[in-house]
Amino acid sequence: MPPPLLALSGVSKSFGAVAALRDVRLELYAGEAHALIGENGAGKSTLVKILAGVHAPDEGTVTLDGRPLVLRGPADARDAGIAVIYQEPTLFPDLSVAENIFMGRQPLRGLRRVDRARMRAMAAELFERLGVRLDPDRPARGLSIADQQLVEIAKAISLDARVLVMDEPTAALSGVEVDRLFAVARSVRDAGAAVLFISHRFDEVFALCERITVMRDGQWISTDPAAELTVDQAVRRMVGREVSTLFPKQQTTVGDPRLEVRGLTRHGVFADVGFTVRAGEIVALAGLVGAGRSEVSRAVFGVDRYDAGEVLVDGRRLPNGDTGAAIRAGLALVPEDRRQQGLVMELSVERNATLPRRWSLSWGGLLLGGAERRSAATWTQALRVKAARLADPVSTLSGGNQQKVVLAKWLATSPRVLIVDEPTRGIDIGTKAEVHRLLSQLAADGVAVLMVSSELPEVLGMADRVLVMHEGRLAADIPRDRADEESVMLAATGQAGRA
């Protein structure tokens, strides 16, 4: 076997107290597509960012052609011939599509001026190769997630890279677009480049890749030829235990409708979304990135206004765009991005945990320390938050514990309807199970739970019903006994009617 084109060995990387990668190895060969699989939080994206020169490894080495490679920044990685398509598109909304593709390496004409005409022609040529019709002069603002991803792909192939890294590039693409992407990836590979492909979809992994590496909890688990690995083996290695034990959803008796959403529309974001969540029920809202799930949950909670439709809690209509009224009616929202939206990072654990109830805990507007501390202590113990002291800033906690503080903060308000957006993103498996146990317990106590989640095992394990969104519309409402990976993915990619 020839020596690897690109190799990582003994790579470790920590962020504060959290170890994202521990002693990871990876070998990519020229002319070969290599899959990297693992659960969310397994460290795949951190590894990608090391290859992209965004993060420098704390320990370990990266070699290219057997020579050590030190990347001081993304420009270094680009110059070394490493092209990266990120999970989330990173475009400049104000600039044209062509400029987005060639930023920093625009074709030049005399006096080192940017040659706009040639840049436009080159962009058009790339889109032709990808088989899409995008106007190179159009600004990137307003492009759908799928079109943004296509621009990213065009950018990556324009580099003629020796190593092409694709971090879940297909999450937002339709079937036709995925086929085209794969055709391009294969031609890149056959031209002698090494391809690293990250995906949650096993059919894609097995269709494209010759070799598969599994990661779990920031560690390398295994690397095998694709032909010698089955999906079941791969899943067991990713999860590290039997899937069924992970999601302890209890059977509950479903009660009266708690949350009713009718004809909810926000122009250009989602349209005519209607559903009901009953007491004791966990309803999952599934769909691809950018399908409008978080936007719906934000509109229901009153963070964003909607243009048409209505939201009812226990039969009473909520005013549009009024979070205060939503909280008073018994709604609670655990947002997707806990650092930005769920917590005030500089404040202490106890302040964060009691923030929504500062009025009921206060005495004539005065917050007396005792009440706050006692309440925070009760709830953080109930959720087993691991914090040195409750007075410490919440930013010192690990991701999983931060998420528990967000949950504690809202559970203490005794919500009647709990909306959780990606409740277990980026937290370790142990905490994940605890969060699931907690959601299940809440439902058993009669809370109506609406769970937005991108993790299919979580959706399938936890939900009594699965609502699937596709391009801003509700594409399917699947009961628990009929929900499986296939039915949800088909609806999420807009194929439900055609299948």
Add this chain to the structure above:
Amino acid sequence: MTVTQNRPGVQAERGTRLVRRTFAVRELGILLALVVLVAATTIANPRFLSAQNVKDLLLGSTILAILAVGQAVVVITRNVDLSVGSILGLSAFATGSVFLAAPGLPIPVMLVIGTALGAVLGAVNGGLIAAARVPALVVTLGTLYVFRGLDYMWATGRQINAADMPAGFLKMGTATVLGVPVLALFAVVVLVVVGYYTANYRSGRELYALGSDPAAARLSGIPTGRRILYAFVTSGALAGLAGVLYSARFGTVDANAGQGMELNVVAAVVVGGVAIFGGSGSVYGAALGAVLLTTIRAALPVLGINVFWQDAAVGALILAAIGLDRALSARVGRSLRERKAHV
């Protein structure tokens, strides 16, 4: 298959036309406002368009326009430079002091000295922002006072009078070529050079990328710290140049020169259609904004509007400009989004 192929193309073409129109509207709108203002004022008092008055208007706009061009470069990168008034003050006082010490110094050398002084002060701003990762608003608010303080310490209450300046230098402040003030020609040259650079050079385009999405800019390998440093050096250098021109125009300089000017400059940039959150707008718009603000201040007394209303009028203009900007971008954004959602 054909459906998925045709859809993005058609949609994109329509979107582009709309956006192009909007970009044109930005700068054309300011020009239109300027024309309407001049026309209305001229109808009220025909002498408003006299050669002398036009010359005064251009002279009055020059310094503000040069500062606005520098400021626009900074604002495009999603930063702001509040220290330009103080840099202008230091440079103006330096001009007077240098001429006191060396009366025979050629004017071009003085222009270089002032510009270089401004560039150094701008490098202090940019260096602090890039190295300490402190927001530009805070850093330049600090240097606004620091630079002005240095100016006071240096001047110690002195004033440099026109009599202390070389006659040729003062003449440059009032001379005209074909009716156009020489100082205004400086502004035009600066505007064309910076405008061409930001539109046609890689590093100029990177300024827009940086303001449009700083995180994406880093991922694209753009040296963000260095670009921000250069933007502040540009703004500082132009403020330094403006300081030299200021002393040529007014002849008399004390430590208060350019005080409070920074807010006028930011106003001109915003009125000129440069988005305060970076990424869009042009230096041409900013310069037009400077001319418009200057013209309003000159026109209000002619129109019989009490001078005390001047500031309120300028303020209203800023709010109108921002309101228009928001309305336009909201409309563009909505129509770009809606087309997608409705297919």
